[in-house]
Amino acid sequence: MTLRTMRRQVLLFILLFCFSSVTGQVSYSIPEEMPKGSFVGDIAQDLGLDIKRLKSGRARIYTGDNAEYIELNRERGVLLVKDKIDREAICAQTGPCALHFQVILENPMEFYSITVEVTDVNDNAPIFKRGEMKFKISESVITGTVFMLEQAIDLDVGVNGLQSYLLKPTDNFVLKVQNQADGTKLVEMVLQKPLDREKQDHLSLVLTAVDGGDPQLSGVVQINVNVLDSNDNAPVFTQKIYKSTLRENAPEGTVLMTVSASDLDEGSNGKISFTILNSVDDASEIFDVNRETGEIKLVGSTDFEKKRQYQIHVQASDEGGLTDTSKVVVEVLDTNDNVPAINIMSKSTIIAEDILPGTVVTIINIQDPDSGENGKVQCNINKNIPFSVSSTSNDFFSIETDSDLDRERASEYNITVTCSDEGVPSLSSSVTITLQISDVNDNAPVFERSAYEGYIVENNTPGLSVFTVKATDVDWNQNARVSYILEESSVNGVPVSSYVSVSADSGVIHAVRSFDYEQIKDFQFHVKAQDGGSPPLSSNVTVKIIIQDQNDNPPQVLYPVQTGGSLVAEMVPRSADVGYLVTKVVAVDVDSGQNAWLSYKLQKATDRALFEVGLQNGEIRTIRQVNDKDAVKQRLTVIVEDNGQPSRSATVIVNVAVADSFPEVLSEFTDYTHDKEYNDNLTFYLLLALAVVSFLFITCLVVIISVKIYRWRQSRILYHSSLPVIPYYPPRYSDTLGTGTLPHVYNYEVCRTTDSRKSDCKFGSAGSQNVLIMDPSSTGTMQRIQSEKSILDEPDSPLDQKPPNNDWRFTQGQRPGPSGATGGPEVAMGTGPWPQPPTEAEQLQALMAAANEVSEATATLGPGTMGLSTRYSPQFTLQHVPDYRQNVYIPGSTATLTSNPQQQQATAQQATQQALPPPQASAQPEPPKAAQTPASKKKSTKKEKK
Numbered sequence: 001m002t003l004r005t006m007r008r009q010v011l012l013f014i015l016l017f018c019f020s021s022v023t024g025q026v027s028y029s030i031p032e033e034m035p036k037g038s039f040v041g042d043i044a045q046d047l048g049l050d051i052k053r054l055k056s057g058r059a060r061i062y063t064g065d066n067a068e069y070i071e072l073n074r075e076r077g078v079l080l081v082k083d084k085i086d087r088e089a090i091c092a093q094t095g096p097c098a099l100h101f102q103v104i105l106e107n108p109m110e111f112y113s114i115t116v117e118v119t120d121v122n123d124n125a126p127i128f129k130r131g132e133m134k135f136k137i138s139e140s141v142i143t144g145t146v147f148m149l150e151q152a153i154d155l156d157v158g159v160n161g162l163q164s165y166l167l168k169p170t171d172n173f174v175l176k177v178q179n180q181a182d183g184t185k186l187v188e189m190v191l192q193k194p195l196d197r198e199k200q201d202h203l204s205l206v207l208t209a210v211d212g213g214d215p216q217l218s219g220v221v222q223i224n225v226n227v228l229d230s231n232d233n234a235p236v237f238t239q240k241i242y243k244s245t246l247r248e249n250a251p252e253g254t255v256l257m258t259v260s261a262s263d264l265d266e267g268s269n270g271k272i273s274f275t276i277l278n279s280v281d282d283a284s285e286i287f288d289v290n291r292e293t294g295e296i297k298l299v300g301s302t303d304f305e306k307k308r309q310y311q312i313h314v315q316a317s318d319e320g321g322l323t324d325t326s327k328v329v330v331e332v333l334d335t336n337d338n339v340p341a342i343n344i345m346s347k348s349t350i351i352a353e354d355i356l357p358g359t360v361v362t363i364i365n366i367q368d369p370d371s372g373e374n375g376k377v378q379c380n381i382n383k384n385i386p387f388s389v390s391s392t393s394n395d396f397f398s399i400e401t402d403s404d405l406d407r408e409r410a411s412e413y414n415i416t417v418t419c420s421d422e423g424v425p426s427l428s429s430s431v432t433i434t435l436q437i438s439d440v441n442d443n444a445p446v447f448e449r450s451a452y453e454g455y456i457v458e459n460n461t462p463g464l465s466v467f468t469v470k471a472t473d474v475d476w477n478q479n480a481r482v483s484y485i486l487e488e489s490s491v492n493g494v495p496v497s498s499y500v501s502v503s504a505d506s507g508v509i510h511a512v513r514s515f516d517y518e519q520i521k522d523f524q525f526h527v528k529a530q531d532g533g534s535p536p537l538s539s540n541v542t543v544k545i546i547i548q549d550q551n552d553n554p555p556q557v558l559y560p561v562q563t564g565g566s567l568v569a570e571m572v573p574r575s576a577d578v579g580y581l582v583t584k585v586v587a588v589d590v591d592s593g594q595n596a597w598l599s600y601k602l603q604k605a606t607d608r609a610l611f612e613v614g615l616q617n618g619e620i621r622t623i624r625q626v627n628d629k630d631a632v633k634q635r636l637t638v639i640v641e642d643n644g645q646p647s648r649s650a651t652v653i654v655n656v657a658v659a660d661s662f663p664e665v666l667s668e669f670t671d672y673t674h675d676k677e678y679n680d681n682l683t684f685y686l687l688l689a690l691a692v693v694s695f696l697f698i699t700c701l702v703v704i705i706s707v708k709i710y711r712w713r714q715s716r717i718l719y720h721s722s723l724p725v726i727p728y729y730p731p732r733y734s735d736t737l738g739t740g741t742l743p744h745v746y747n748y749e750v751c752r753t754t755d756s757r758k759s760d761c762k763f764g765s766a767g768s769q770n771v772l773i774m775d776p777s778s779t780g781t782m783q784r785i786q787s788e789k790s791i792l793d794e795p796d797s798p799l800d801q802k803p804p805n806n807d808w809r810f811t812q813g814q815r816p817g818p819s820g821a822t823g824g825p826e827v828a829m830g831t832g833p834w835p836q837p838p839t840e841a842e843q844l845q846a847l848m849a850a851a852n853e854v855s856e857a858t859a860t861l862g863p864g865t866m867g868l869s870t871r872y873s874p875q876f877t878l879q880h881v882p883d884y885r886q887n888v889y890i891p892g893s894t895a896t897l898t899s900n901p902q903q904q905q906a907t908a909q910q911a912t913q914q915a916l917p918p919p920q921a922s923a924q925p926e927p928p929k930a931a932q933t934p935a936s937k938k939k940s941t942k943k944e945k946k
Helices: 003-018 051-056 087-091 662-720 840-859 866-871 901-913 934-945
Strands: 025-031 039-041 060-062 070-073 078-081 097-105 110-119 132-138 146-148 162-168 173-179 185-191 202-211 218-228 241-247 255-258 273-276 287-289 295-298 309-317 323-333 341-344 350-352 360-367 377-381 387-393 396-401 412-421 428-438 451-457 465-468 483-486 500-502 508-511 522-530 538-548 556-559 569-572 581-584 586-588 599-605 611-613 619-622 633-641 649-658
Touching (some): 025 039, 060 070, 070 097, 087 097, 087 110, 146 323, 162 173, 162 185, 173 202, 185 202, 255 323, 273 287, 287 309, 341 428, 360 428, 377 387, 451 465, 483 500, 569 581, 581 649, 599 611, 611 633
Parallel strands (some): 025 110, 132 218, 241 323, 350 428
Antiparallel strands (some): 039 078, 060 097, 070 078, 097 110, 146 185, 173 185, 202 218, 255 295, 287 295, 309 323, 341 360, 360 396, 412 428, 465 508, 483 522, 500 508, 522 538, 556 586, 581 619, 599 633, 611 619, 633 649
16 A cells, blocks of 8 residues: 555544544554454444444445455454555555554444554565666775665565665775665765775675564675776766656656756766666656756656655766766646545445335445545435435435335336536546335235136036136235135035135135036135235135036936836827827926926827827827727837937836726736736846756756766775675565555665675565564555565665664554554554555655655764665665565665565564664654645656656
8 A cells, every 4th residue: 555545544534533423433553464363453342332233233344445454253343354464565664554444334324433553564674676786986986985875675664674784895895874854774885995906806795784673684785896997076966956846647758857967077987877776666667867868757657646756866977987866856746637436335235115214225435536626526316216315424425215115116226326526627426326125015915806706517527727816916025925825614514625725826726526516506705815924914805606507417207207017108088189188298407507498309109190299398299180090009208308418318108098998998008018017027037047047957967977976986985895885775665456455574685795796685584573574464465576586686786684773663653554644553563454555645755754764864873873874875766766566665664564474584584693782762753744745746756757
């Protein structure tokens, strides 16, 4: 930073301190080269500010167009080093060096002036711009001659700046240092011992510049002295100090002045050349001197705001190396060449629309580096906006509101600030500040309509979009984000949410269910539009949904009633005239509108030339005179259609009787009904009969195959078994003599071994006490068995006979008789005759009862009854039963009544030879069942034929 800038900052600091808008100021002092983040000062404590105020006011540092070296930590309320500070770069040789800036607070706007003095640190060593200095000195130079040396440059100031010089060796020259009024040191080399070129024509000296810092720093330069031949006089300037003025906007090439010097020597030793020595302020780069004439010109540019004065050191040298110096002082004059610089101190460009009038929205800083009238600035803003500008202090202006704001009227303002100085001519600059007006939720959503009405066709798909409600909010962003909410209500006691739903984002109303026009024709509800503000604002709208009818119901015939069991017929007398009203078809359609408009047509009729149907009213009338040739039974098929698209229909059958008397109608329609029922049910019965026959056929096949397989397995078991198998074959009974007596009793038992296929059949002996012996004197006789060979001829005839089981002995209550009937006491003793000869039906009935008793007895047998179980095994069939005409079989007993006395004797002998187990008590056999029905008789006859 230049000296001129530092002076402006000091002046700004003083001005800010004098004005009332500066609420406070603090000064700090820090050394340069402090690391980043180093502590500078606690402004919260020093200014008496609360840290919360620093945060809420978004405290920050404002430095204008200068670089920021200090930063504010709002969390701690302290100032910290932001960037490393180089005092020499900021202030150069100017002292004291200070940083001036302001701390700005907003809401409300406040600022404080802060001054940070930067103290010097010995961080720069003295340096010489040239690496060496060369001198040509005549040997004739007298003692005490002074030679000007180049000054060393030390950017530090004070004690850290340049303090002294040292010259070595000091055989011929000594060093002389003179302090100048501006603080610089003039270094001269004085000859103290005459030179002798013949002894030494070249001298090498070292000049050392030392500062006063701790640690001490130094810089050196080599001085080379060439000893010349004698030149007794040095050039002399006409003036030691020259002064000149220059406007800062002077063009390059402007001549400032001409310096002159004289040399009493003659010849080459008196020829003078002018040069500008290097100086600290780099004047040699801005000004140039003509070596021959001494004319000084402007070769660079000057700026009053950067530097207001230059000092030029001009040296006059002759050919003999003698020199003289003079100083030229140049004053720079100010011109109005800088436009006012506008700096916006507030970085916030968004303000709320509910801000109060008179609130400061931003502060601007105006900087014009010109001086005097050229630096005085006035500012104004454009008109027709709710803002005004006012000056708070020198170079500071505030922009504040002067009326209420409404974002809905204007959401953005472009404020053009124009600042002009008072120079001649006046210079001005302008900047446009864009202020966004932030929204406040002060407007509720507004629906596009005061009420909505939507239509939906019945039988709709659930989720169908009906229509959309739309609401707008003139607010912005979140405050204008509208959400749609279905208000809680009920329709016919059902929550409206089960009928419709509303999309929260788009406002689309969807049908939740499928509607039925016949159940509900319309309903209404309320939808609320709510914005996203805080607190939210809302508005309601009434929505009415109207269900539109669809042709989804066919006509329903109310009359005539169609019955399935009885026949209804309309009676028309044969004397009926043309247009006679037979009946009227009455139908309704639950749909509405044209979907319920019904039309009646005659589809079929027994005689189309006799009847007609009214298209609109459904009346059936005669269209000609009824005559005797017309059939009594008339059948009309009437179709009822609605007017929907597509149309739906229903048919009704009307029976009409053309007769004069009721009996005639009854006789005709009875047959008609029978025929109708027969025709209607014929197909059903045919299908049922086919299914039953198929089922019986498959069942019979399964049973026959199962029986065959079972017999085959039983035969295999009998073949391989080591135990005797004793199947029992009940004998058949008959009375061939017709006398009704049973003179003989025979018991047939066939026994076979495991190898029965090779065994011979044997007959047993006559029955013993286990066989019932009938009295020969009884009136009933039975024919003797014709031949026993018939039994032996059967393939399954037993070979051996075993004694009868005691379980099959007669008790006192068992008597022979028709169909197993119980006889009197004489029969029990074996002396009673048959009451009457059994008929063939009674014989078959006895056979069936015996089979039932056998099956029941088999189910109650326990262990040790293998003989009985074998007898009643499934191998027993009707083909094994002997001829009922030869023997009489008593159900529930092993005894057989026969007329063969030899058989009785054989049976008795066989029973005596075999040891029989003691008789055991057994359950009484059930009595024979009742007389057979004709159906059972038929079944028995079929079995007998088999």
